[in-house]
Amino acid sequence: MSLRTSSASLLCFWPRRRYRPHISGRRALISAFIAVVGAFLLFYLFAVPQLKKFRFRSELSWYDLGLYGFGPSQSYISFDEESPIVEISPAGAQCDPRYTFLAPRGDSVAHPGPMILDASGELVWTKYSWGTVQDFRVQTYKGQDYLTFWQGDEEDGHGRGSWYMLDSTYTTKHIISAAGAMNGDLHDFHITVNDTALVTIYHSIPADLTTVGGPELGWLYEGVFQEIDIATGELLFEWRSTQFFPPDSSYEPLNDRGYERTLGYDYFHMNSVDKDDQGRYLVSGRHTHSVTCIDGSTGEVLWTLGGKDNEFFDPSDGAATEFEWQHDARWHGPSQITLFNNAANGDYDLQKVSYGALIELDIPTRQATLLTSYDHPQELMATSQGNLQVLDTGNVLVGWGHSAAYTEFSPEGEVLCDVHFGASVYFSFGRIVSYRVYKGTWVGTPDALPDAAVAGDSVFVSWNGATEVVSWRLETWDGVGLENMAFTTVDQVGRTGFETEIPLPPEITHFFRVCAIDAEGNILGKTEILSRNDSSPRGEMLTGHWGVVVIAVFASVCLVCGLYCAVNRHLRSIRTEANGPYRLVSYKDEGETEAEHDHLPI
Ligand SMILES: *[C@@H]1O[C@H](CO)[C@@H](O)[C@H](O)[C@H]1NC(C)=O
Numbered sequence: 001m002s003l004r005t006s007s008a009s010l011l012c013f014w015p016r017r018r019y020r021p022h023i024s025g026r027r028a029l030i031s032a033f034i035a036v037v038g039a040f041l042l043f044y045l046f047a048v049p050q051l052k053k054f055r056f057r058s059e060l061s062w063y064d065l066g067l068y069g070f071g072p073s074q075s076y077i078s079f080d081e082e083s084p085i086v087e088i089s090p091a092g093a094q095c096d097p098r099y100t101f102l103a104p105r106g107d108s109v110a111h112p113g114p115m116i117l118d119a120s121g122e123l124v125w126t127k128y129s130w131g132t133v134q135d136f137r138v139q140t141y142k143g144q145d146y147l148t149f150w151q152g153d154e155e156d157g158h159g160r161g162s163w164y165m166l167d168s169t170y171t172t173k174h175i176i177s178a179a180g181a182m183n184g185d186l187h188d189f190h191i192t193v194n195d196t197a198l199v200t201i202y203h204s205i206p207a208d209l210t211t212v213g214g215p216e217l218g219w220l221y222e223g224v225f226q227e228i229d230i231a232t233g234e235l236l237f238e239w240r241s242t243q244f245f246p247p248d249s250s251y252e253p254l255n256d257r258g259y260e261r262t263l264g265y266d267y268f269h270m271n272s273v274d275k276d277d278q279g280r281y282l283v284s285g286r287h288t289h290s291v292t293c294i295d296g297s298t299g300e301v302l303w304t305l306g307g308k309d310n311e312f313f314d315p316s317d318g319a320a321t322e323f324e325w326q327h328d329a330r331w332h333g334p335s336q337i338t339l340f341n342n343a344a345n346g347d348y349d350l351q352k353v354s355y356g357a358l359i360e361l362d363i364p365t366r367q368a369t370l371l372t373s374y375d376h377p378q379e380l381m382a383t384s385q386g387n388l389q390v391l392d393t394g395n396v397l398v399g400w401g402h403s404a405a406y407t408e409f410s411p412e413g414e415v416l417c418d419v420h421f422g423a424s425v426y427f428s429f430g431r432i433v434s435y436r437v438y439k440g441t442w443v444g445t446p447d448a449l450p451d452a453a454v455a456g457d458s459v460f461v462s463w464n465g466a467t468e469v470v471s472w473r474l475e476t477w478d479g480v481g482l483e484n485m486a487f488t489t490v491d492q493v494g495r496t497g498f499e500t501e502i503p504l505p506p507e508i509t510h511f512f513r514v515c516a517i518d519a520e521g522n523i524l525g526k527t528e529i530l531s532r533n534d535s536s537p538r539g540e541m542l543t544g545h546w547g548v549v550v551i552a553v554f555a556s557v558c559l560v561c562g563l564y565c566a567v568n569r570h571l572r573s574i575r576t577e578a579n580g581p582y583r584l585v586s587y588k589d590e591g592e593t594e595a596e597h598d599h600l601p602i
């Protein structure tokens with residue numbers, strides 16, 4: 001009792017105002033009016049823009065409402081990094097059983113980097129990356145699968161870095177750089193059937209920007225793509241947007257850009273490049289709202305769909321030609337393309353809804369028709385990023401970029417499986433994003449040893465990136481000698497997700513190890529030799545959440561103390577009118593002794 005009141009008294013050291021029972025009615029009214037106006041202005045300036053970003057819908061789950069956080073994540077005992085906890089809907093969803101490739105990043109992601117999840121959202125592989133990793137996926141080069149991604153520094157919506165290729169042991173086998181004195185951009189790294197790489201580059205060049213209200217001697221980011229021979233690094237083809245598209249073909253406002261080389265006007269914003277088997281390139285310019293087909297030998301523009309240079313008539317009433325801020329334009333056979341129509345660009349117009357699109361082109365007659373749109377059940381608004389992958393099953397995977405979700409559709413556009421890796425109410429805040437999301441097969445056999453940690457009476461094992469482990473075998477040292485230590489099997493348990501807990505039976509008294517076993521019973525790898533006394537307390541798993549709990553408790557204590565002080569002072573003031581206006585002393589409760597007061601921590 002005394003501690004509580006004493007600390008509350010301590011908090012009440014601020015100056016007291018004399019209690020004024022009668023303020024004149026007019027002054028009270030004016031004060032109230034000013035207060036209301038102030039509150040309204042503050043609300044309008046600060047709260048409204050934030051509130052507009054929330055997208056509440058009636059059918060949201062607790063997960064989507066953020067009960068578990070902006071981006072719920074899971075930590076492990078044997079492994080240092082975290083992985084998202086996903087929510088898959090509808091119940092009993094028929095997701096493609098293969099792996100998902102994504103690269104989560106954002107303020108709510110503790111360990112950004114490339115990541116493989118299985119169909120149920122369990123972690124398979126991740127690598128914490130100091131630089132930014134984008135466009136992570138599995139691609140085939142010379143008949144072998146590689147994990148590919150861009151890594152480098154991101155600035156101003158584009159990147160300066162290189163493209164990486166990792167083999168099945170997660171070893172870097174190729175690093176591809178842009179040809180010439182240019183930096184590789186993050187938006188696309190696409191390996192063709194001819195084992196060449198199609199890559200994007202943002203190149204700042206001097207340009208006359210008067211047509212868009214800029215300086216005559218200004219700076220422009222031209223969109224460049226290159227086709228590079230991966231084996232030799234030889235440049236096979238290069239195309240530059242400025243040879244065909246002038247600055248005023250853009251929808252991007254100039255704002256304060258174009259005055260400095262490193263802050264060029266990003267008028268084109270090339271974000272994908274593809275090539276079909278007739279050798280025609282397909283390029284997406286986000287800021288020109290257009291997709292352009294380019295002759296593979298001359299570099300001439302064959303046609304442009306969308307934007308100010310659109311050549312196509314659209315019987316589907318603009319649905320095939322009026323896409324905006326789009327991403328990931330891909331060939332889908334000789335006369336069809338797919339793309340991700342963002343529709344929105346950093347604005348919060350609730351009418352804007354993003355979707356994946358399959359578009360049929362009649363090139364000779366210049367007619368474009370929307371065949372199918374792939375719509376998210378919650379009408380997501382992806383203000384940036386995003387992609388669309390047609391799977392070999394015919395199903396379509398859409399990654400919602402700025403919105404932490406990926407959705408699998410039937411070819412007709414019916415939702416089969418919707419996965420969220422963040423709470424959808426807060427998607428507009430972009431706290432968890434993945435530029436693209438892909439599905440594919442992958443066999444990973446890491447060079448590193450399996451990870452293990454003893455906690456309590458269990459050992460926890462995991463093996464980052466090992467796809468072939470089906471069970472874990474616990475082996476104990478036979479106790480005979482430390483020279484050539486021999487081990488005998490104690491137990492074998494099935495692998496359960498990324499990390500498996502194996503209880504340690506009493507016969508394990510000292511050294512033991514755990515072996516990773518594949519479907520044929522082969523040993524794929526062994527942990528280091530472990531000891532039962534390595535045990536660490538199991539509380540570690542909770543560290544992430546303790547911070548929140550401490551802050552919440554602290555905030556509650558402050559609130560209670562504040563209220564206590566306010567009420568207490570108020571009552572006191574009523575009772576003791578005789579006090580002077582300012583008294584920097586604490587109040588003592590009746591009955592509180594001097595001795596108690598002395599013990600207060602100061
Ligand atoms: C692959 O090479 C062949 C032969 O040179 C060519 O006809 C074809 O267009 C190329 N395909 C791609 C996608 O580059």
Ligand SMILES: *[C@@H]1O[C@H](CO)[C@@H](O)[C@H](O)[C@H]1NC(C)=O
Pocket residue numbers: 509510532533
């Ligand atoms: C583990 O440590 C305890 C003391 O901390 C010791 O008594 C015990 O013998 C050790 N066990 C083994 C197997 O080394």
